[in-house]
Amino acid sequence: MSLNKVLLIGNVGKDPEIRHLESGASVASFTLATSERFRDRNGELRENTEWHNIVAWRQLADLAANYIRKGTQIYVEGSIRTRSWDDQNGAKRYTTEIMANSIQLLGRRGDNPAADGAPAPAPAPAAQRPAPTPAPSYSAPAYSAPRPEPQPHVQSTPMIQPEDLTADSGTDDLPF
Secondary structure, eight states, X not given: OOOOOEEXXXXXXXXXXXXXXXXXXXXXXXXXXXXXXXXXTTSOEEEEEEEEEEEEEHHHHHHHHHHOXXXXXXXXXXXXXXXXXXXXXXXXXEEEEEEEEEEEEOSOGGGOGGGGTOOOOOOOOTTTSOOOOOOOOSSOOTTSOOOOOOOOOOOOOOOOOGGGGSSOOSOOOOOO
């Protein structure tokens, strides 16, 4: 069995770059910064920031185009993908990306620059634009894989019988 799952909460580093493919599918690319704070050996507060390349397709790309801007705090679920290509000099290049399966906007509505009336990127020409979809909610899109409901762990305990509550029978099973 194997598992490739990433859960990230962070701030978007730059406005998403949106592309529309000939097939009508859209794809969004943007960076996400996650930071951790810790004290070093000298007791000084340090911060370590990791940058992640996020790729979102279809409805998630539309969500990114409409609601995500630089500075937006988001929660991303996805998987890690590494791809390679040959650059102009023939050298092999690699990049690691997070393929988003679910994105949720975090923070207050006023914290989201796109919700404050910040200018949205120029719309794509009508020939390249996919059919309009209803405004997405702040939860995962409908095509996310359903998650099974967690089943509570129930441990049965023996019932106490009235005869068990009678005076000391001389058998003490208590360890102390």
